[in-house]
Amino acid sequence: MQWKGRRASSNVEDRRGMGGMGGGKLIGGGVGGIILVIIVMLMGGNPGDMLQRMGTAGTSTSAPYTQTAQEQELAEFVSVVLADTEDVWTRLFQERGLTYTKPTLVLFTDSVQSACGAAASSMGPFYCPGDHKLYIDLSFYDQLQREFKAPGDFAMAYVIAHEVGHHVQTLLGTTGKLDPLRKSLSQTEYNKIQVRFELQADYLAGVWAHFAESMNLLDEGDLEEALTAASAVGDDTIQRRAQGRVVPESFTHGTAEQRMRWFRQGYQSGDMNGGDTFSAGNL
Numbered sequence: 001m002q003w004k005g006r007r008a009s010s011n012v013e014d015r016r017g018m019g020g021m022g023g024g025k026l027i028g029g030g031v032g033g034i035i036l037v038i039i040v041m042l043m044g045g046n047p048g049d050m051l052q053r054m055g056t057a058g059t060s061t062s063a064p065y066t067q068t069a070q071e072q073e074l075a076e077f078v079s080v081v082l083a084d085t086e087d088v089w090t091r092l093f094q095e096r097g098l099t100y101t102k103p104t105l106v107l108f109t110d111s112v113q114s115a116c117g118a119a120a121s122s123m124g125p126f127y128c129p130g131d132h133k134l135y136i137d138l139s140f141y142d143q144l145q146r147e148f149k150a151p152g153d154f155a156m157a158y159v160i161a162h163e164v165g166h167h168v169q170t171l172l173g174t175t176g177k178l179d180p181l182r183k184s185l186s187q188t189e190y191n192k193i194q195v196r197f198e199l200q201a202d203y204l205a206g207v208w209a210h211f212a213e214s215m216n217l218l219d220e221g222d223l224e225e226a227l228t229a230a231s232a233v234g235d236d237t238i239q240r241r242a243q244g245r246v247v248p249e250s251f252t253h254g255t256a257e258q259r260m261r262w263f264r265q266g267y268q269s270g271d272m273n274g275g276d277t278f279s280a281g282n283l
């Protein structure tokens with residue numbers, strides 16, 4: 001992908017080297033902070049004192065993260081990709097009379113605290129609708145190459161664009177409609193809905209790639225890199241490798257073939273309204 005020297009997004013929060021609690025910022029603001037205040041008050045203490053002490057402890061553990069040259073380049077790359085998604089989705093939302101609120105990309109190492117709970121790097125990149133943030137440990141790039149056999153910068157761009165797709169789903173109200181179903185449906189039935197939800201995020205990643213292509217940002221082989229990555233993170237591919245067999249009822253993201261196909265459809269059409277995976281009879 002053509003990215004060097006191009007605009008990088010300022011909506012990047014660097015929490016690398018800060019550890020799982022994400023530094024001092026979340027203490028006091030998160031749900032844990034509120035509970036802590038209540039407990040301290042019940043015990044007759046001064047919550048202000050307590051939070052101040054906690055805050056100090058939090059900042060003293062967050063030493064500046066020393067990044068390698070490769071990590072620095074990767075951090076710059078994902079910031080440019082994020083900026084490209086901002087440009088494309090701002091325009092597409094404007095065309096529909098809507099406002100695109102830009103998400104924040106959080107870089108972390110090992111583990112992180114989000115409004116959706118704590119997460120480890122091993123769970124892979126994710127988006128949290130509760131705080132409108134994308135969370136990524138850049139070591140996932142190596143994992144894509146080594147474990148998933150999906151090398152190349154555009155494989156990583158696809159991952160970012162997929163998570164941004166979840167942000168778009170949140171802004172359009174799709175994500176909110178899923179919550180009640182999580183409680184009312186059986187796990188197997190909910191998994192089927194989630195597959196449609198994930199394939200739509202792949203479609204939306206493809207829509208972004210369509211516009212990246214029209215801006216001449218794609219190199220030869222970039223589309224294949226994205227498709228290889230989409231295939232590598234298909235439920236069947238992952239299950240076959242991890243457990244040697246495939247259990248379709250437990251699919252949550254769709255098969256390799258489905259993920260590639262919905263990404264490709266978004267890429268070919270560039271139409272953000274065209275990815276209605278929820279009505280599609282045949283996924």
Ligand SMILES: [Zn+2]
Nearest residue numbers: 162166198201
């Ligand atoms: Zn997803």
